[in-house]
Amino acid sequence: MNSDIQSNLYLSSVEPASCHDVTARPDNHPWHSGKPSHSAERVLQINGLKHSWNKDYVLFEIPELSWFKEQVIWLKGENGTGKSTLMRLMAGLEPVQQGSVFFSDIKPSLFRSSGRGRVCYLHQTPYLFAGTVQQNLQFVIRSLPFARRRKAEQRLTEGRQMAALHHLNDQVATTLSGGERQRLALLRAWLLQPDILFLDEPAANLDDGSVELICMMVKDLIQQGTAVMLSSHQSCALTQLTNQSWLLKNGTVYAL
Numbered sequence: 001m002n003s004d005i006q007s008n009l010y011l012s013s014v015e016p017a018s019c020h021d022v023t024a025r026p027d028n029h030p031w032h033s034g035k036p037s038h039s040a041e042r043v044l045q046i047n048g049l050k051h052s053w054n055k056d057y058v059l060f061e062i063p064e065l066s067w068f069k070e071q072v073i074w075l076k077g078e079n080g081t082g083k084s085t086l087m088r089l090m091a092g093l094e095p096v097q098q099g100s101v102f103f104s105d106i107k108p109s110l111f112r113s114s115g116r117g118r119v120c121y122l123h124q125t126p127y128l129f130a131g132t133v134q135q136n137l138q139f140v141i142r143s144l145p146f147a148r149r150r151k152a153e154q155r156l157t158e159g160r161q162m163a164a165l166h167h168l169n170d171q172v173a174t175t176l177s178g179g180e181r182q183r184l185a186l187l188r189a190w191l192l193q194p195d196i197l198f199l200d201e202p203a204a205n206l207d208d209g210s211v212e213l214i215c216m217m218v219k220d221l222i223q224q225g226t227a228v229m230l231s232s233h234q235s236c237a238l239t240q241l242t243n244q245s246w247l248l249k250n251g252t253v254y255a256l
């Protein structure tokens with residue numbers, strides 16, 4: 001898989017381990033993560049994460065932040081505050097400059113080297129492989145370990161209906177409309193059933209009908225156990241699936 005593909009559909013094979021040593025933080029700290037409970041399974045842990053694109057300006061600095069399994073997160077923030085950068089860092093698509101990002105006890109950078117996987121990042125303008133819709137879907141199914149491939153194949157017909165792509169099977173994927181592309185990208189993720197799904201502005205430029213379809217697939221993934229984080233500028237059906245907000249502001253993250 002080349003780096004372009006990885007940057008839009010990133011897979012790993014490592015199963016995140018559960019973690020129970022939750023440390024309570026004072027409520028007035030900007031990084032306080034809301035409602036940790038001692039029984040909560042942690043998806044991800046950030047410590048001392050600092051990122052700069054140039055040496056004169058720190059984009060953000062996050063002392064400590066936890067994401068727990070029961071939290072479906074809406075990442076908010078004004079244009080340019082670093083939402084995409086943060087998601088890409090969490091997905092292991094950007095190198096960590098300072099601090100750490102752990103999926104429980106495993107660094108995302110180790111996910112990459114271990115190949116096929118469990119973490120998926122979808123960009124707002126998803127990369128589609130050359131070829132038809134069907135070939136795009138088959139490519140993803142073939143990327144799965146053998147044991148999971150059969151199940152994905154069984155889900156294909158249902159998925160195509162759910163994404164309203166059943167009539168576009170033989171169409172060249174690069175000729176799809178914006179909404180159809182987004183639905184195809186999400187259908188690929190739906191077939192993969194990742195442990196963690198990052199959706200970067202999934203509703204951008206979509207009409208209400210497409211948002212509803214995407215919403216249905218994301219809801220289904222959440223019910224199947226996928227931990228989901230999405231960024232979105234506006235409130236929509238998708239953001240209604242979330243139960244925790246992280247606000248990127250003044251160069252740090254506030255868990256609301």
Ligand SMILES: Nc1ncnc2c1ncn2[C@@H]1O[C@H](COP(=O)(O)OP(=O)(O)OP(=O)(O)O)[C@@H](O)[C@H]1O
Pocket residue numbers: 053059077078079080081082083084085086
């Ligand atoms: N690869 C890069 N090299 C240099 N600067 C970058 C790079 N990627 C992003 N930036 C800069 O970092 C800042 C944050 O960008 P990012 O895309 O993460 O913000 P965002 O909150 O997702 O924005 P938007 O809401 O507009 O999508 C911007 O000023 C952007 O120009």
